[in-house]
Amino acid sequence: MSIEAVIIDGSEGEGGGQVLRSSLSLSMITGRPFKIKNIRSGRKKPGLMRQHLTCVKAAAEICNAKINGAEPGSQELFFVPDEVKSGEYHFPIGTAGSTSLVAQTVIPALMLGDAPSKIVLEGGTHNMRAPTFDFLQHSFLPVLKKMGVDIQAALHSYGFYPAGGGKVEFEIQPVKKLKPVELLKRGQAKGLSAEAFFANLSIDIPQRELRVVGDVMGWPEESLHIRQIKKSASSGNVVSLKLEHDNITEIVAAFGKPGVKSEDVAQQACDEANDYLGSKAVVGVHLADQLLLPMALAGEGKFTTLSPSQHTRTNIGVTKMFVPCDISVEQVSDALWQISITN
Secondary structure: OOOEEEEEEEEOOOOOOHHHHHHHHHHHHHOOOEEEEEOOOOOOOOOOOOOHHHHHHHHHHOOOOOOEEOOOOOOOOEEEOOHHHHEEEEOOOOOOOOOOHHHHHHHHOOOOOOOOOOOEEEEEEOOOOOHHHHHHHHHHHHHHHHHOOEEEEEEEEEOOOOEEEEEEEEEEEOOOOOOOEEEEOOOOOOEEEEEEEOOOOOOHHHHHHHHHHHHHHOHHHEEEEEEEEEOOOOOOEEEEEEEEEOOOEEEEEEEEOOOOOHHHHHHHHHHHHHHHHHOOOOOHHHHHHHHHHHHHHOOOEEEEEEEHHHHHHHHHHHHHHOOOOEEEEEEEEOOOEEEEEEE
């Protein structure tokens, strides 16, 4: 007997690619087909772009799905999954499209597979409006490890907009059932540090950025690091702050771009870091929406966070379409919210 397809309006919520990526992940895992319309209708260039097509085609290859509508600019997609196949996969995006977003689409299905898997992705590794590789490695994957999944991540080369050229690899040791986790206390601070990446630019840029970070955050010089990327197809600059605690590590990133002062880039990262450090939240705003899916699959979990983003609220809606669970969002205080997931 055929399974009824989940019907999704991609214009709801944040109206971007998050709805599509979460739907692909959940469809692969649950075996439920879905039809999504109005894909990315909230964006200046609506429809599927190359990195979204890579997500679709990667998901389809991993679960031998039947797809209709997987073309550039398409605003409708029909996706019918089959059984997920563990194994080795290589997905070149072909542009500076985010490797992290593709990884976050396919990792959930492979981490519940019947054998180890390895995926190699080529494209952008540090993209605006996307998680950086550092975020996946130090923030997201350690929480999955608490849930029983061991994923080793390696960055072979950096990729910046517009040329890309980055290469990352993930080795996944799967589990049959995810362990529930509760993230309600950060624990003691273990390390607060900053790293300024730069490629094909003057070293004056990261120096100025770290000067601001040191002044604003009050961090000593030994906590401030410069990393020059010597082989890069594009110029690039990222300020990445690592906020490490006993139970969680938060990564905050800000991106340099033409016409924006280095000092302003650093200040943006510091502002976000101070918002987090000044609260009692355990999970940062970007990690919050990424944890919903694995916690729902585990059947339960809870965490505290800052005011939930539109991405988070959108992911709650999509998750509940595929997984029978209750997700509550409760404001505990002015700057603290608790998200709880139960069967």
